[in-house]
Structures are given as structure tokens and as C-alpha cells.
Amino acid sequence: MNETETPIRSPAAPRTNQPKQSLRSESLLRLSGVCLARQGRAILADLDLDLHEGEIHALVGANGSGKSSLAYAIMGCEGYRPDAGEIVFDGRRIDALQMHERARMGITLAWQEPARFEGLSIGDYVRIGARGEGVEDCLRRVGLDPARYASRATDKTLSGGERKRVELAAVLAMKPRLAILDEPTAGIDLLSLDALIEVIEALRSAGSTVLLITHQAEVASHADRASQLCGGRIVFRGDTAQVLAHYRLRACQRCDGTICHV
Amino acid sequence: MSDTGPLVDLFSAAGFQPPPLAEAAHLVAYGHTLASLKSLPGIRIEAAATPDGLVAEILVDAGVRAAPPLHLCLGLHRGLALQNVRLTITLQPDAEITVLSHCLFSTPQAARHAMDADIHLMEGAILHHQEAHHHGPSGSIEVLPRARVMLDKGARYLSDFSLVQGRVGWLDIDYTVAVGEDALAELVSRVYGWGSDRIRIVERLSLDGAGARGLVKSRVAVRDDAQAEVRGVMAGNAAGARGHVDCMEIVRDRATVSAVPEVRVRHPLAKVTHEAAIGSVDSHQLETLMARGLAPDAAVDLIVRGMLA
Numbered sequence: 001m002n003e004t005e006t007p008i009r010s011p012a013a014p015r016t017n018q019p020k021q022s023l024r025s026e027s028l029l030r031l032s033g034v035c036l037a038r039q040g041r042a043i044l045a046d047l048d049l050d051l052h053e054g055e056i057h058a059l060v061g062a063n064g065s066g067k068s069s070l071a072y073a074i075m076g077c078e079g080y081r082p083d084a085g086e087i088v089f090d091g092r093r094i095d096a097l098q099m100h101e102r103a104r105m106g107i108t109l110a111w112q113e114p115a116r117f118e119g120l121s122i123g124d125y126v127r128i129g130a131r132g133e134g135v136e137d138c139l140r141r142v143g144l145d146p147a148r149y150a151s152r153a154t155d156k157t158l159s160g161g162e163r164k165r166v167e168l169a170a171v172l173a174m175k176p177r178l179a180i181l182d183e184p185t186a187g188i189d190l191l192s193l194d195a196l197i198e199v200i201e202a203l204r205s206a207g208s209t210v211l212l213i214t215h216q217a218e219v220a221s222h223a224d225r226a227s228q229l230c231g232g233r234i235v236f237r238g239d240t241a242q243v244l245a246h247y248r249l250r251a252c253q254r255c256d257g258t259i260c261h262v
Numbered sequence: 263m264s265d266t267g268p269l270v271d272l273f274s275a276a277g278f279q280p281p282p283l284a285e286a287a288h289l290v291a292y293g294h295t296l297a298s299l300k301s302l303p304g305i306r307i308e309a310a311a312t313p314d315g316l317v318a319e320i321l322v323d324a325g326v327r328a329a330p331p332l333h334l335c336l337g338l339h340r341g342l343a344l345q346n347v348r349l350t351i352t353l354q355p356d357a358e359i360t361v362l363s364h365c366l367f368s369t370p371q372a373a374r375h376a377m378d379a380d381i382h383l384m385e386g387a388i389l390h391h392q393e394a395h396h397h398g399p400s401g402s403i404e405v406l407p408r409a410r411v412m413l414d415k416g417a418r419y420l421s422d423f424s425l426v427q428g429r430v431g432w433l434d435i436d437y438t439v440a441v442g443e444d445a446l447a448e449l450v451s452r453v454y455g456w457g458s459d460r461i462r463i464v465e466r467l468s469l470d471g472a473g474a475r476g477l478v479k480s481r482v483a484v485r486d487d488a489q490a491e492v493r494g495v496m497a498g499n500a501a502g503a504r505g506h507v508d509c510m511e512i513v514r515d516r517a518t519v520s521a522v523p524e525v526r527v528r529h530p531l532a533k534v535t536h537e538a539a540i541g542s543v544d545s546h547q548l549e550t551l552m553a554r555g556l557a558p559d560a561a562v563d564l565i566v567r568g569m570l571a
Binding site: 075077078098099100103104108109111114115116117118119120128129170174 | 551
């Protein structure tokens with residue numbers, strides 16, 4: 001841990017199933033038959049995914065399985081508009097919307113490797129699109145002392161872990177309806193893992209649905225439901241424990257019958 | 263002698279806060295007319311208007327470490343179309359001062375401001391020089407700053423030039439700095455050009471003394487049909503000299519930029535590095551801000567303003 005970071009919050013309590021009881025079964029986000037090819041190569045293939053409002057949904061899969069591409073497709077990143085299929089958010093097709101329009105509908109993305117900005121302070125960065133907690137509270141939640149960090153630039157002087165925390169703080173401040181967290185624990189020290197899980201729970205408590213993209217079973221186990229992605233398709237979905245058990249087999253059967261060793 | 267009335271208008275037109283001149287050492291001139299001048303103990307300012315322009319000299323005595331900044335307010339307004347300034351700044355040993363130069367040219371017609379400066383920092387002296395320009399909305403101003411800077415042992419010269427509001431017109435900066443033993447020079451320039459603006463920035467650092475250090479950093483953004491040429495030249499000529507040239511330019515629309523970081527090493531124990539990046543706005547930065555709800559134009563503006571901040 002960087003010496004200027006503080007250990008964040010107390011470790012998360014062991015997961016219980018109580019959040020599931022408060023889950024609403026309405027679909028907030030639905031992807032149907034989504035296909036995406038880049039440079040002649042299929043990235044997402046006839047992909048279906050359904051996120052319930054208020055749930056934490058883990059998306060697991062090996063490197064190159066299409067997890068981040070799926071996140072970019074939902075967010076509407078340039079070059080990730082589906083070639084076929086539809087993406088429906090809150091009952092409205094969003095395929096043709098630009099990123100900022102989707103963000104204004106309540107979708108946001110915490111990047112696996114967040115961009116860095118010269119001359120843009122952490123406080124100002126977190127304030128962009130903020131409509132939830134105050135900037136200082138959000139920084140504290142991710143273990144950054146506002147007095148030391150709010151005026152620092154979001155530039156290359158921040159460590160990877162610090163930048164990831166800032167990204168999470170920005171998402172918290174937005175109070176989004178759907179937060180896509182792309183490998184939020186990558187680059188974060190083990191001591192902070194539990195606290196980051198607390199942050200994810202806090203997002204849900206504030207009303208956000210969370211799509212949690214991760215390699216780490218320990219992190220994914222905090223989700224209500226999970227899906228396993230392989231070769232651009234969802235190959236297994238449902239109860240988190242079952243999906244993780246399947247994922248731990250380190251192999252999965254593709255829809256075309258071939259075996260993929262992950 | 264004091265006629266600072268037009269300053270309020272000039273600062274207001276630039277969107278700058280007028281400086282508190284009453285208690286500060288300062289020099290105010292409109293065109294070739296000296297409007298106000300104030301020295302303080304240990305900080306002597308002399309100036310005279312000549313047929314060719316304004317001649318000014320600033321001398322800071324040895325060991326003087328002045329907390330309040332010295333203000334240089336140079337303006338062109340109304341019918342004024344020419345300002346030539348010959349400036350000499352000398353900091354005696356261990357003196358330290360901050361000079362805030364406000365160069366405000368709100369005249370609507372074609373006009374020219376030429377600065378020719380010699381700056382000498384003696385041993386251990388430190389000069390913080392912040393130079394903020396505003397060239398008004400017309401785009402018809404020519405601004406030609408020239409400076410030769412000499413740093414004696416252990417001296418530090420920290421310069422920050424900014425022209426990020428209003429039009430540029432034609433800007434041609436040419437600075438040369440000779441850095442002595444264990445001395446430090448940092449030159450930062452930040453310029454935002456648009457319309458038909460033309461920008462040329464040449465900054466040369468010669469690391470001549472053992473342990474000399476230098477940084478040339480440029481941040482230039484251009485759009486529309488603006489053109490920019492940036493040259494950062496760093497020469498490592500002595501043992502332990504360390505220098506870096508850092509050019510970052512953002513180009514939009516039909517604008518063009520050439521950035522030439524030039525490094526030369528003439529001593530085996532000197533090290534000089536450079537980096538240059540020219541391009542459109544970084545797509546990852548853009549998408550990161552759009553994912554927070556900023557429209558593309560607003561996101562680009564924030565990125566450019568941040569780079570120039």
C-alpha cells in the first residue's frame with residue numbers, strides 16, 4: 001500500500017444472503033442476441049444477458065473471453081456498437097445512444113485502467129456527473145483522505161491503486177442506476193479487498209445495480225447472481241456459487257460443443 | 263507618477279483580477295508611456311521612455327527575499343499599436359523574487375509588442391517568473407518575446423508563460439537559457455490557439471555547469487486553422503547535467519502542429535531525455551469523461567483546459 005493511502009474501513013462482514021431478499025426481479029438491463037465483431041473477429045456472439053434492478057451480478061471469464069468488450073458495448077464506447085441484437089435499459093433501446101446519453105440515463109463504467117488527466121484535480125474529477133454523496137465522503141469511502149487527495153491531479157503521479165480508488169469514488173458520486181465495474185480489484189492490495197467489497201455493497205445500498213467484472217472468485221462470491229463468459233458467449237449463468245464452481249473447473253463447454261480450457 | 267486607471271479595463275477585458283499595486287513593487291506601461299513605477303527597499307526599478315520604446319531595469323539586491331510579487335503590467339489599448347520593451351533583470355546573490363508579468367493587449371487594430379530581455383541570476387538567486395498574456399479577440403496582435411537568461415552557480419529560474427484565453431494572433435517566443443553549475447531552469451509554456459492564430463515557440467536550454475538541471479515543457483492546443491511550431495532544445499554540456507524536454511500538443515479541426523524536441527549531449531556524464539506527443543484528444547480520456555455524462559464538446563474542452571492549466 002502506498003504510504004499516503006489509509007487502510008479503508010473495516011473488513012466486510014461475511015456475505016449473507018439478505019440482499020437477495022430485497023432484490024426486485026424487474027429487468028434493468030437486457031441484452032438479446034448481441035453480436036460484435038472487431039477487425040473481422042467475433043468478440044461477442046449471440047449474447048444474452050439480463051440484469052435485475054438492485055442486484056450485484058458478477059461476470060467471470062478468462063482473459064480474452066469478452067468481459068471488457070461487453071462492458072464497452074453496454075456503455076456505448078466507440079467501436080463497440082453491436083452489429084446485431086439489442087440492448088435495452090429501463091425499457092428503452094439504447095443501442096444508438098452515445099456514451100454521454102447513456103451516462104445521463106444512469107449507466108456508468110469504472111474502467112479497468114482509468115485514464116489520467118493533466119490539470120484535472122481528483123476533487124473536480126469526482127465532481128463530474130456527481131449527484132449522490134459529496135466528493136469528500138466518496139473519497140473517504142474508498143480510503144483516500146480528502147485533505148491530501150482532493151486537490152491532487154488525476155495524472156501519472158498517482159499509483160495504479162490510487163487511480164482505481166478515485167475511479168470508484170467517481171462512480172459512487174454519480175449514484176448511477178447501473179455501475180459497470182471492470183476488474184475493480186486489479187491493482188488493489190489485498191488488505192483493501194474487503195473494504196472495496198464494502199464499497200460495492202454501498203453502491204447497491206444506494207440503489208445501484210452493479211455489473212461486477214472480475215477474475216477473482218473471492219470478489220465474485222459477493223454477487224447475487226453470476227454469468228460466465230467464454231468466447232464471447234454466456235456459457236453458464238445463475239446462482240453465484242454454481243457459476244463459480246463451474247468456472248473453477250477451468251474448462252467449459254462452448255455452445256458449439258467444443259471444450260474451452262480457460 | 264501613477265496612472266493605473268486603464269489597467270482596470272485591461273484586466274477586466276482579459277478576465278484577470280487586477281493586482282494590488284499600491285504596496286507592491288511594480289512597473290505599468292501603455293505603449294511607450296510609463297504610467298506607474300514603484301521600487302521597494304532592495305528592489306530597484308528604473309525605466310525610461312525613449313523614441314524606440316521603453317527601457318526598464320530591475321535590480322534585486324543580494325540576499326533580498328521579497329515575499330510580495332513584483333508586477334510588470336504592459337498594455338496596448340485604444341489607439342496604441344506598438345510597444346517595444348527593452349528589459350534587464352538582475353538578481354544579486356541569494357536574492358529571490360516572484361515577477362508576475364501581465365501582458366494585456368486589447369486594442370482592436372493590428373498591433374505589435376516586442377520584448378527583448380536580459381536576465382541574470384547570480385549565485386544562489388531564484389526568480390519565479392509567471393507571464394500571463396491576453397491578446398484580445400481580434401487575432402491581429404503580433405507578440406515577439408525574446409529573452410537571454412544566464413544562471414550562475416546554484417541559481418534557479420522558474421518560468422511559466424500562459425496564453426490560454428482570447429486569440430493569440432501571431433506569437434513568436436524565443437528564449438535562450440545558459441544554466442551554470444548546480445543551477446536549475448524550468449520553462450513551461452501553455453498556449454491555446456484558434457481561428458487563424460500562428461504560434462512559434464523556441465526554447466533553448468544549455469546545461470553548461472556540472473550538475474545543471476533543466477526542463478522545457480510545452481503544452482499547446484490548436485483548433486480551426488491555427489498553426490503551431492514548437493522547438494525545445496536541450497544541450498547537456500557538463501558532468502551530471504540532467505535535462506528533459508516534454509512537448510504535448512492537441513490538434514483539432516484543420517489546425518497543424520509540429521513539435522521538435524531536440525537534445526544534444528556533449529559530455530559523457532550528461533543525460534538529456536525527451537518526450538513528445540501530438541494528436542487529437544486522447545480517446546480514452548474522452549470516453550472516460552463521456553461515461554460521467556459529459557457531452558463530447560464539453561469533454562474535449564475539459565481535457566484541453568486541463569492540459570493548459
